[in-house]
Amino acid sequence: MVNSAPIFHKRHFLSCDWGTSSFRLRLIASASGKTIHAISETKGIKKFYKSWSSNRDSSKRLDYYLAFLGKQIEALEQSCSSELDRSIPVIISGMASSSIGMKELPYSSLPLSLVHPELNIHHVQPSERFSRDAYLVSGICSSNDVMRGEETELLGLASRLASKNGFYILAGTHSKHLRVKDNHLTAFKTYMTGELFDLIASKSILANSVDMRSDPVPGHGFKAGVKDAQQENLLHALFSIRAQDLLHNTGKPRNRDYLSGLLIGTELSEVVASEPARVILWGNSRLQRYYADALEVLGIDFIHPAIKGDEDITALGQRIIFNQITN
Amino acid sequence: MVNSAPIFHKRHFLSCDWGTSSFRLRLIASASGKTIHAISETKGIKKFYKSWSSNRDSSKRLDYYLAFLGKQIEALEQSCSSELDRSIPVIISGMASSSIGMKELPYSSLPLSLVHPELNIHHVQPSERFSRDAYLVSGICSSNDVMRGEETELLGLASRLASKNGFYILAGTHSKHLRVKDNHLTAFKTYMTGELFDLIASKSILANSVDMRSDPVPGHGFKAGVKDAQQENLLHALFSIRAQDLLHNTGKPRNRDYLSGLLIGTELSEVVASEPARVILWGNSRLQRYYADALEVLGIDFIHPAIKGDEDITALGQRIIFNQITN
Structure with a gap:
């Protein structure tokens, strides 16, 4: 100090x-x-x-x-x-x-x-x-x-909330999950979700199966990825993208959305397991859109603090x- | 035909x-x-x-x-x-x-x-x-x-076994798990384990925390990774390698072993869940060593078919x- x-x-x-x-x-x-x-x-x-x-x-x-x-x-x-x-x-x-x-x-x-x-x-x-x-x-x-x-x-985020307590998700390249109790940050965890998405999409064998010319879309492919992440082993589900591409020509934009859903769904499976009473979501508008959609697929309510444009x-x-x- | x-x-x-x-x-x-x-x-x-x-x-x-x-x-x-x-x-x-x-x-x-x-x-x-x-x-x-x-x-592998039935693990860059019943291959799954190990160790933020100048060693760090993979969310456990390196100076060779254990342990968590009656392990001598050690940590018995040197x-x-x- x-x-x-x-x-x-x-x-x-x-x-x-x-x-x-x-x-x-x-x-x-x-x-x-x-x-x-x-x-x-x-x-x-x-x-x-x-x-x-x-x-x-x-x-x-x-x-x-x-x-x-x-x-x-x-x-x-x-x-x-x-x-x-x-x-x-x-x-x-x-x-x-x-x-x-x-x-x-x-x-x-x-x-x-x-x-x-x-x-x-x-x-x-x-x-x-x-x-x-x-x-x-x-x-x-x-x-x-x-x-x-x-x-x-x-x-800063908590300063704009009447009640600061809850489970915060800060979506980012390295997402953070933070627990706030009695107005104190008491625990947190970091997830390599965003970095792995970029790495797998650009450098792995899946690079040939995903179209990265535009951003993922939170549609059917994305939701399927979120759901599969709750059931499937991640290391196998990743390869299934390649297999689906070869066998069923699933479409490279759809595969990219599925990959995004799979990784965000894997991260959020921890939230499903811990059942927090109050989830507070933050992230840039693009990321927040995916996380909001994934939370909805998983049946988890959340709030999004109102921060003014300035x-x-x-x-x-x-x-x-x-x-x-x-x- | x-x-x-x-x-x-x-x-x-x-x-x-x-x-x-x-x-x-x-x-x-x-x-x-x-x-x-x-x-x-x-x-x-x-x-x-x-x-x-x-x-x-x-x-x-x-x-x-x-x-x-x-x-x-x-x-x-x-x-x-x-x-x-x-x-x-x-x-x-x-x-x-x-x-x-x-x-x-x-x-x-x-x-x-x-x-x-x-x-x-x-x-x-x-x-x-x-x-x-x-x-x-x-x-x-x-x-x-x-x-x-x-x-x-x-x-080839099954041709050297008196009983061909069982659950085969073919360890490799893209590992395969194969189910053989009544002398027929009936199901299989591919895992991106080896490719992800190389990718994360060389291209992610963890590249600064793992020493890749030699092969992983199936010792304490490796076993801890296998065990943690059964409890922890993979996307978080990966980042913990970086955190442990910064906080506790865990040692870059140990971190590499832990990363290897974490990924192989994640793959094998599916084997733990499915409890196959007879596991048959194959892979090159280096990979087989890790998989054997990981299966032992997880309490899964396995056999290793005897294939002659020639x-x-x-x-x-x-x-x-x-x-x-x-x-």
Whole structure:
């Protein structure tokens, strides 16, 4: 935790969401949580770490990352045509605190209060190299799982719910299932669903049997995959896509939908087994559509929190951290 | 089936096992089934199809494949320093009958007698282009699964067992589980186990967490993977490898063993559920070792057929087909 909180302009903060493959920077109104201006970059942590590695003699790691961040803040200033006061701090979450990030922070442990979260936060004081306060947020670990970024998303998502308790599904490349009880995150699990979908569809023997020129459609093929995942061994069901293609010419778009249903259905079979009382679903609009359809096939009710168009759940989560730091 | 059987030298036949990534040619003594001489090539069907595709104007597909086969027979003659009588036929099984093979043959259907197998066989008469009889063997299909090559392996393997009935596990890149009842193959399932192991270990986020410089070891890590596969959701258990690596520095060789155990254990969970009375295990010595260890962890008894060092199960299976053709 931060020991000495500096005094600064409380009306705004900068929200930096630095993930594995993307970089997002937003100017946030701290009272409402609304995004005033936003820019994004393809220089995710992975790509950025590579460029630091090849230039590592020229500057220290943290400085190298802060220099990039400084330039992005300038770009944000240009795009909104106004100078941002130096007292406006930047809050950084996601993979920026990982071993390939600006500075590796140890994971914080469960349970995590969603109202007064105690995360490990690294405070970088303003200096010549970077002119404002920066706060780097750690991830969370259980005894056998880890996350970086989703803990902040959860804070933001839950902040928009009257009752925070329930079972959260954050659909993504590495989906997360999170249990919240008495306003505390108490357990979570990560699933390699999205990554395996991409890998199998593009690199396995099934690549010849699935059409990846467009996104999966949550129709019959998708639903059949979700259902089969409840009965069939996954390693066999995967090969059946190839067999159906050879024997019955099932159609490569349909096979792609079935593969998507099979993997999402496998992930969600855990939810079926655990019968949570209240399921809260989140994800980008594309993924959320598949997960919603799969949950329906499986007879599981869920809610989808209403987040306004000018709100972002990472920024909403960072707002809680910002309020903790400034109060 | 073949309508007119030509008369030829019955003491020997040539056994060609043309798989996706390998080509094997053997001279077999038809009475004993023993291999007299063998050569192998890395030009599997996949690679060979590519080279035909880039030369397709120069010759017809079947001729192109037969020309290669002819050269390999010459190479076999050179390596055993004796001319092979033109009356000695060649029997070809594996992917050579697939859509990328020398000629695509429709799959034969279940059930398949292991004593008097009725497979689709394409007979190529001797001609100027290829001087001996060639017999191309089809694969087998069920309503939702396919194989090419393993049906011939099964014939050979079962020919060395006093009782052929039981549940066969043919461990491989795409493992097969086969049910044999009243001396007939009645059902089978394919599992993508081996291919997924290679894909996940080399191309996924886990590539950084597993050491692939040597083969998995069937020790503690492997056994833990087999056990966890019976309890855990596979998509989550996979990610736990990354988490354990980050949190507990479990060791990359151990993580590789665990990954192997997890995938083989997932495949074999189907065997646990179906409780077959008699399990017959086959596979190359490396794979067989893992499967044997996994079956032991799961408390499933199995037998391992005794095949002599100078015998090959594909050649033993082709011998049954050869005897059918010549009798």
